[in-house]
Amino acid sequence: MLRFLARRLALTFLVLLGVATLVFSLIHLIPGDPAQAMLGEAASPQDVEELRQKLGLDRPLVEQYGHFVGGLLRGDLGTSLRTGLPVTAQILERMPATLELAAAAMFVAVMIAIPLGIAAAVRRGTAVDHTAMVLALSGVSIPNFWLGPLLAIIFAVELGWLPVSGRGTWAHLVLPALSLGAALAAILARMMRASLLEELRELYMLAARARGASRARAVLRHAFRNSLIPVVTIIGLQFGAVLTGAVITETVFAWPGIGRLLIQSIGFRDYPLVQGCILLIAVTYVAVNLLTDLLYGVLDPRIRFE
Amino acid sequence: MTRTGAAIVLVVVIAALFGPVVAPFDPATQELALRLEGPTGLHWFGLDELGRDIFTRVLYGARISLLVGIVVVGVSATAGIAMGAIAGYFGGRVDETISRVIDILLAFPGLLLAIAVVAVLGPSLTNVVFALTLIGWVGYARLVRGQVLRAREFEFVQAARALGATTPRILLRHVIPTTLPAVTVQATLGMGAAILNEASLSFLGLGVQPPTPSWGTMLNYGRGHLLDAPHLTIFPGVAIAILVLGFNFLGDGLRDVLDPAAKRRV
Numbered sequence: 239m240l241r242f243l244a245r246r247l248a249l250t251f252l253v254l255l256g257v258a259t260l261v262f263s264l265i266h267l268i269p270g271d272p273a274q275a276m277l278g279e280a281a282s283p284q285d286v287e288e289l290r291q292k293l294g295l296d297r298p299l300v301e302q303y304g305h306f307v308g309g310l311l312r313g314d315l316g317t318s319l320r321t322g323l324p325v326t327a328q329i330l331e332r333m334p335a336t337l338e339l340a341a342a343a344m345f346v347a348v349m350i351a352i353p354l355g356i357a358a359a360v361r362r363g364t365a366v367d368h369t370a371m372v373l374a375l376s377g378v379s380i381p382n383f384w385l386g387p388l389l390a391i392i393f394a395v396e397l398g399w400l401p402v403s404g405r406g407t408w409a410h411l412v413l414p415a416l417s418l419g420a421a422l423a424a425i426l427a428r429m430m431r432a433s434l435l436e437e438l439r440e441l442y443m444l445a446a447r448a449r450g451a452s453r454a455r456a457v458l459r460h461a462f463r464n465s466l467i468p469v470v471t472i473i474g475l476q477f478g479a480v481l482t483g484a485v486i487t488e489t490v491f492a493w494p495g496i497g498r499l500l501i502q503s504i505g506f507r508d509y510p511l512v513q514g515c516i517l518l519i520a521v522t523y524v525a526v527n528l529l530t531d532l533l534y535g536v537l538d539p540r541i542r543f544e
Numbered sequence: 545m546t547r548t549g550a551a552i553v554l555v556v557v558i559a560a561l562f563g564p565v566v567a568p569f570d571p572a573t574q575e576l577a578l579r580l581e582g583p584t585g586l587h588w589f590g591l592d593e594l595g596r597d598i599f600t601r602v603l604y605g606a607r608i609s610l611l612v613g614i615v616v617v618g619v620s621a622t623a624g625i626a627m628g629a630i631a632g633y634f635g636g637r638v639d640e641t642i643s644r645v646i647d648i649l650l651a652f653p654g655l656l657l658a659i660a661v662v663a664v665l666g667p668s669l670t671n672v673v674f675a676l677t678l679i680g681w682v683g684y685a686r687l688v689r690g691q692v693l694r695a696r697e698f699e700f701v702q703a704a705r706a707l708g709a710t711t712p713r714i715l716l717r718h719v720i721p722t723t724l725p726a727v728t729v730q731a732t733l734g735m736g737a738a739i740l741n742e743a744s745l746s747f748l749g750l751g752v753q754p755p756t757p758s759w760g761t762m763l764n765y766g767r768g769h770l771l772d773a774p775h776l777t778i779f780p781g782v783a784i785a786i787l788v789l790g791f792n793f794l795g796d797g798l799r800d801v802l803d804p805a806a807k808r809r810v
Binding site for chain 2: 253256265372378388478504520
């Protein structure tokens with residue numbers, strides 16, 4: 239177990255270094271002079287030079303990289319060009335909204351996917367199975383930036399049941415969580431079905447039925463519990479897709495999270511803030527993947543001895 | 545489902561190819577007096593915020609979506625096959641280096657990296673294709689690496705080696721062809737993903753720029769008229785969903801035929 243943990247942590251360190259390097263490189267990918275691009279064509283040469291010095295762009299690349307990584311280790315992501323406030327503070331202020339939305343979307347997805355997946359597996363080959371799987375493939379294919387406005391038209395505009403945008407009450411969370419969770423629900427339902435089908439073929443199911451357990455009891459008490467292991471892994475691994483999806487959903491529903499902050503800062507060419515948002519989303523994703531892997535290692539001993 | 549998927553894709557390809565011939569209007573012609581008008585007998589999908597015919601723009605938008613899908617999948621698959629085959633066949637340090645690059649790129653949620661790249665390079669169709677290819681090749685490389693690791697031990701590969709075939713010949717003639725069924729499945733599903741990602745970037749204002757008709761851009765502009773003209777949002781969205789669904793149906797069906805082992809993983 240210790241060897242598995244050490245190998246996984248070493249890989250995570252390497253990945254984090256790679257993520258930091260990619261985010262650092264972003265500013266240097268800007269065509270032409272990055273300082274000029276941030277301030278716009280109308281900026282005076284003096285202002286451009288001042289910004290160049292402020293961002294350290296006048297120093298050698300290696301020194302800039304060292305400064306960037308050093309800042310990261312201290313939790314210093316620089317200051318926003320637009321507001322002059324520290325990037326870290328601005329991101330941390332928005333973080334709870336994004337986590338709230340992501341958690342709600344995952345909850346919605348699990349609540350839809352598990353019954354759908356079970357129904358499809360238990361009734362394999364029937365109309366229930368086909369309908370569930372067509373629904374699942376549709377869920378993956380419908381863009382969340384279209385589903386969101388559609389839900390808003392129906393439930394906010396036509397029926398007036400829910401608010402169309404913003405954050406505050408539980409009611410505000412329903413539409414964004416539904417539109418963000420739909421694709422994940424579709425993926426999980428397919429996974430749940432496949433995983434449960436594997437378990438239903440196992441001999442212990444036959445043994446449970448032979449001992450007199452009803453089919454429902456055998457499925458729910460035995461096969462279902464075993465089939466959850468890969469589903470839990472997929473939930474963890476799909477967290478990144480949910481975070482990226484949140485960028486779009488937050489834009490659609492004016493949800494004040496990191497995703498919306500990212501798109502707004504791209505619009506303002508506030509690159510330190512853009513770097514900060516991307517870094518934080520990527521690091522959160524890496525951390526959740528690490529936790530998922532470790533959890534999987536605990537749940538399934540075969541993994542850690544491989 | 546496979547046939548339905550193939551039929552959907554075929555219809556959209558025909559619409560994209562012959563769109564300019566059958567389209568009733570020019571995609572850029574504006575009838576400002578009729579702006580935001582709903583669907584009528586003349587304008588089947590209604591008119592947009594500048595009085596342009598939405599049906600015509602949806603037809604032209606199919607060209608952009610398919611073009612992005614084909615270029616992104618073509619370049620990503622080629623690059624991914626090359627990198628995956630090299631990593632899997634040679635092993636050792638080469639494999640270690642390529643695998644770590646794959647790990648790092650996979651550590652980024654794909655669309656987020658594309659957003660980051662387009663944000664710094666500027667919004668344009670070329671940059672969208674570049675950004676989506678940058679994230680796209682990784683999946684193919686990982687898939688092909690795994691397949692090549694297995695294929696290099698096959699007897700016919702060892703026989704080719706014993707007969708003195710050169711490494712490029714062994715890779716191109718013997719090893720890579722064994723990976724093609726799985727790559728075909730991934731490429732079909734990848735078309736749907738690339739189309740969805742292009743639409744996402746265009747929706748965020750980071751992709752195809754107006755006046756070029758792109759489904760994502762049309763949805764972006766429709767957002768401002770959700771209350772007074774929902775048809776601006778409904779039709780381009782239906783087009784995206786149907787085409788992506790078509791590729792997903794087709795990819796799923798092909799997987800059952802070409803790569804049955806993968807079925808258990810889904």
